[in-house]
Structure formats: structure tokens, C-alpha cells
Amino acid sequence: MASKTIKVDYLARVEGEGALDLEFTDGRVTSARLKIFEPPRFFEAFLRGRSYTELPDIVARICGICPIAYQMGSVHAAEQAFGVSVDGQLRALRRLIYCGEWISSHTLHVAMLHAPDFLGFPDAIQMARDHGDLVRNALTLKKAGNELMRVLGGREIHPVSVKAGGFHRVPTRAELAPMTETLKRARDIAVELVRWTAGLPFPNFEQDYEFVALRHRDEYPLNEGRLVSNRGINIEIADYDSEFEERHVEHSTALHSVVKQRGAYQVGPLARYALNSDRLPQHIQGLAAEAGLGPVCRNPFKSIIVRAVETAYACEEALRIIGEYEPPAAAAVAFTPREGTGFGCTEAPRGICWHRYEFEADGTIRRARIVPPTSQNQPCIESDLAAVAGGMVDRPDDEIRHRCEQAIRNYDPCISCSTHFLKLSIRRS
Secondary structure (H helix, E strand, O other), X not given: OOXXXXXXXXXXXXXXXXXXXXXXXXXXXXXEEEEEOOOOOOHHHHXXXXXXXXXXHHHHHHOOOOHHHHHHHHHHHHHXXXXXXXXXXXXXXXXXXXXXXXXXXXXXXXXXXXXXXXXXXXXXXXXXXXXXXXXXXXXXXXXXXXXXXXHHHOOOOOOOOEEOOEEOXXXXXXXXXXXXXXXXXXXXXXXXXXXXXXXXXXXXXOOOOOEEEEEOOOOOOOOOOEXXXXXXXXXXXXXXXXXXXXXXXXXXXXXXEEEOOXXXXXXXXXXXXXXXXXXXXXXXXXXXHHOOOOOOOOOHHHHHHHHHHHHXXXXXXXXXXXXOOOOOOOOEOOOOOOOEEEEEEEEXXXXXXXXXXXXXXXXXXXXXXXXXXXXXXXXXXXXXXXXXXXXXXXXXXXXXXXXXXXXXXXXXXXXHHHXXXXXEEEEEX
């Protein structure tokens, strides 16, 4: 019996480390495990006993790249529990700050973290020597997203303006006005980025995913919608537990999320696009078609194109919101907290981020539960790794390692995961 084991000792992920074990026996993959050994971070535990007023600032610290995703999910849940409705210009401003996060995060991934895989460079620094214009334009584009978060949130990293009911402070029209020219330039760069990504060399690889994403009645989803899938799921976010469950697995300290009746599912740009491409403006749909995308893309390596398309859309949507902006009469809706349970779910760049909180009558948090996108994608990542490696069993180990790194980065599971290369050890017998 011929066997081979490929062990990746350290795989950096969100605020921690992981590893990858691949086992081959008789020319086939018998095990593909993404091992997460980072210690628990206890965010849900130390939210207990805190006030709802502290919630958005605490959960923002879960991720330095996607703080808005966690802030929005948390304040939406608090508002649902307290019977608060946020609409009009306050709702639009929330969509605007989320556009900033999408622009910044997607651009970082597309141009700095994933592109080197396709071009054969070890990192973006090395890549910049031959593709300086790409890197410079990407930095300009990312800066536009950062600036949106700063103007609305007070600062780029862990913004401080978001609160239940709205914002602590909203911008004036004069403060938003300079963003128009910045975003027009960013939009032009994003459109070219879509066209550039379309020309990358993609493996011929597709999977039959169950896609899960929010779907809104008339918008490409960011903050609101029902949870839907391409295999019949169509539920309110409060009913998440009726279709999904989190499971402990022996090789990981991170939970694996699965559809109860079927197993792995995928969240993120491919899922959003597959379930909502008809919600994109016609010219963005045309841009996607020009890049070779149909209404559904099942090749995870082409997620880089979809992220670029979503970046162009976020620039366009931000321009629309700024053009229609009228400062609201108040920065937040007044309310009184009450005892209750609230749910929030928004579309982080990497996929749906689901929240559930129980509150005491004074707004103190009794219980908290957060399901981030990376934990939902982990079973799908393992399935992809098995399929990718299974088609390369006779290739050199370095090639297998590189392609597996690339397959993991298709999901953009974290900033550190995308910037550290994998240490590989081989055992053959």
C-alpha cells in the first residue's frame, strides 16, 4: 500500500494559528483536515454582564479587518430586541460605512494577498517589482475604503461611531463631499481590477456547493435580508438554528458549521453572487459578464473576480448614497432598552456573520453567540482541499502545497492566513 502524508505545521488564521494534514493512500486522498489549534478567545463569555452600549466596541475587536461586520450584526440584534427601527438616512449611512469595509478588505485580498498565487510570487512586495502599477492602484483603492470608514466611523480600525439606534455622530454633507472624487477614481480602478483578474490563469476546478447568503427584496445584500440557499433554504435570520448547527471536531478548536441535513455549505462572495447577481445594477452585471462570469460561479479560484466585481459595486453604491445624502435630524433613534432576545446577520466580505443576544431589562447582556463566516466555511475548505489534492497526487509535494495554499486563500479566511506561507513536512512510506 503506497501512502504519503503532507503536514503543514503552521497555517496562520484569524488572530491565531492552524495546520493542514493531507493523507494519501493508493493514489487517493484519505484525509484532508484543516487543524485549528488557536486557543479560545472567549468573546461571547466576556460579553455577559456588559451593557448593550459597550457591545459594538467590544465585538469590533474580534477582527481588525472587518470590524463593521461585527458592529452591524450586534447593533441590529440589540435593535430587534429593543423594538427599534432604523431607516432613512441612518440606514443609508450604515450601508455606506459597510461599503468602505468591502472596498478596503476586498482590495487587500485581491491585489495583495491572492494575486501573488496566480502570478508566481511569494508575496506582494516581490510582485510589486514587476507589477508596480497594480500595487499602487490597489493602495489607492484600499485607501478610499479606509477613508469612508474614517469619515463615518471616526477612525479606520475599530471605528467608534456605530451605536444601537444609529451613530454617535453623523457627517455633514461638506464632510462627505470630498469623497465623491475619491470614489470616482476608486470606481475606475475597481473596474480595471475586474478586467485584470479575468485574465489570470485559473485551474479547471468546480464544486457543487450549497451556497448560503442573505437575500434582500431589492438590494444586493449588506445589512439585511432573509437567509437563503440554492437548495431551498429560505428563512428569517432568527431561524438560523432550524437549518444550521455548529459541531465540535477533534482536530480543531474552532467550531464547524453545517446544514443539518446536508453538511458543508459556502458563504462569501461566490454565494452572494450566485444568489443575488440579479440585484446588481445592470452595468455591474455587464462588467461581470465581460469578465467571463455567468449568473453563478462554482470555481472557487475565480472568487478573486467576484470580489473585484463586488468592489466595483461597493464604489458605485457609495457614490449613490453620498449623492442622495441629506443629514438626518438626529444621529440616532431614541429608545429604552427592555428584556428580550435579538438576532443580527450581515454580509461580511467573507460571508454571513450571525449574532444572537439575550438582554436583561436594563440592556445588560445575559448571553451572546456569534457565528463568524470562517467557521462556516471550514468544512467547505476541507472539501476543496481533498478535491484539489486528489487531482495532484502524482505531482511534486511543493506543487501540492502551493495549490493547497491557494485553495485556502480562495476563501480569504483571514489576513494572516493570506500572508504567511505554509511550512511543509513530508513523510512517505
